[in-house]
Amino acid sequence: MRIAIVDDDPIVCQSLETILTATGTADVLWTANDGGAAVQQYFASPANHPDILLIDIQMPGKDGLDAAREILPKDPAARILFLTTFADKDYIAQAMALGAKGYLIKQDVAAVGPALQAVMAGQVVLGAEILGKLTERTTNPADSSNSGNANDSATKLLNDREREIAMLVAKGLDNRGIAAKLFLSEGTVRNRISVILDKLGLTNRTQLAIIWLNAHQ
Template identity: 60%
Template sequence: MKVAIVDDDPIVCSSLGTILTATGTAEVIWTAHDGETAVAEYERHEPDVLLIDVQMPGMDGLEASSRILHAHPQARILILTTFADPDYIRRSIELHTRGYLIKQDVASVIPAVQAVMAGQVVLGAEVLQNLPLSGDAGQPVGSAGSAPVEENPRFSSLTDREREIMALVAEGCDNRQIARELFLSEGTVRNRISDILAKTNIPNRTKLAVEWLSCH
């Protein structure tokens, strides 16, 4: 796997690169420290997965992601930042990036990169707690003062086991973590999530988590 890292702190780029290469997860083919350089480098050397920060001098990570995705709609971009800001998260989801992680959760970087490479969408637990609800004036999920809501009818046909899996998906767990927690195989978890997506007619894991959190 070939990965690129964009962060205004060279030490972060170096540290992430060391983690990814030392574990044999990926080869880091280039790094950049601002959005404009990231866009230019992506055109020259397209990575399998791009890790990018949000706040950087000049063009920020979200604008850079927007430009890259406009030219390369299938780009696998993983936002890696210190800010679980609802507006940043909303913009990231609207851009159809493949994930949003908080930097402090370094242990999640390797499984997140692997999941994104496998076509999954990854959101950290802290990010899921700050997802903005559409039509809710930007108020994040689970914030104080939010009115109780009834469960979305889409979830009415789920089995008890599927509900257990959904709760863990909404907490930001990946398939391996869910399998370990529920004593299932990863293949079973993957199949159950596919069944849930089909039953609820929700297109992907991110929107699945958003819908679940909006009514639980």
């Protein structure tokens, strides 16, 4: 696979490039040290479009989230994987709402290679710490049993096909992967997910995944 790496620390870019190249995981097309440079590089030519853009969030000037907001409307097929030191709930929610393919913490560098391969296989990748943070959004520590019951009741609002789709969303499959599993068109899956979100009063598929996981753990 061909990837691009964006991080405000050149040493991080160089280290990741060395590791991924040496292990045969990926070829690095280019690197950049801020979001503005990343957008410029990305659209310099079609040949500059990586299979996956590995990008930090907090950087001087344009940050990673703003870079993603510029890239995705122009290239909806872009695969963006965030790699950052910040396990911040708001950052995670923003990243996943944008349509990012994953969110990893830098301390877990060994997970980067497998994460890139999973994204190429059509999965959405969230590190263990990130899943923990997201679960906190739907769990009340003072009454976790009631929270679990509420999540279970919510998923019972779904019909059988919607429950199948919700389960596959929770497993990290994107629309294409779900369509292939259930022999549906991507458009049908997209529409079904919109209906599910409306039924449950949710705004994005990450919230759906967490509710499903809480109801079936």
